[in-house]
Amino acid sequence: QQPVQSPQAVILREGEDAVINCSSSKALYSVHWYRQKHGEAPVFLMILLKGGEQKGHEKISASFNEKKQQSSLYLTASQLSYSGTYFCGTSSSASKIIFGSGTRLSIRP
């Protein structure tokens, strides 16, 4: 079952913040977050495991609410380099992940 991401697209000015949400209808073992720039491969940002946790990566952090089967990705003080499409990937076991449809993030100077 594909996770649902929202919003589908976001346009920000440099320095603004954004939140991208990911929800699943299945119990989750883990949530992955990736960023893909146009014409390139997805790049791993972080993984969150069940147990409810939050992680940070520079000015990008994420939370995982196991009970609600939801994860959110937080981008603070956005930079031009943050532009791209963000994918969450969810896993109900320790093996494969299924990706959401992506959130396109555009940052304007």
Next chain:
Amino acid sequence: DAGVIQSPRHEVTEMGQEVTLRCKPISGHDYLFWYRQTMMRGLELLIYFNNNVPIDDSGMPEDRFSAKMPNASFSTLKIQPSEPRDSAVYFCASRIGQGVYGYTFGSGTRLTVV
């Protein structure tokens, strides 16, 4: 490490022809995944291997698709015969161990079937 290496980067073929996509995972990674990306369907998991053994091929669209991993450093995805609807970017990704690590993706193969 050179990362996950895929070849070719681009492939244009005529409908009905056989297409073979190749992938070399990162040394030491024991999981290998094949994904297909299109605008309409996003990133779809086709098949994945663990220690060279196919574990889940439920995402393979139909019998025209087949994948092999003869050893730890090489995998192929074959489409025979190819059809225009197979046009997509095919990514190979590898990972070490079970679910606490992220995937490393290759650069992808952009396949166009005319």
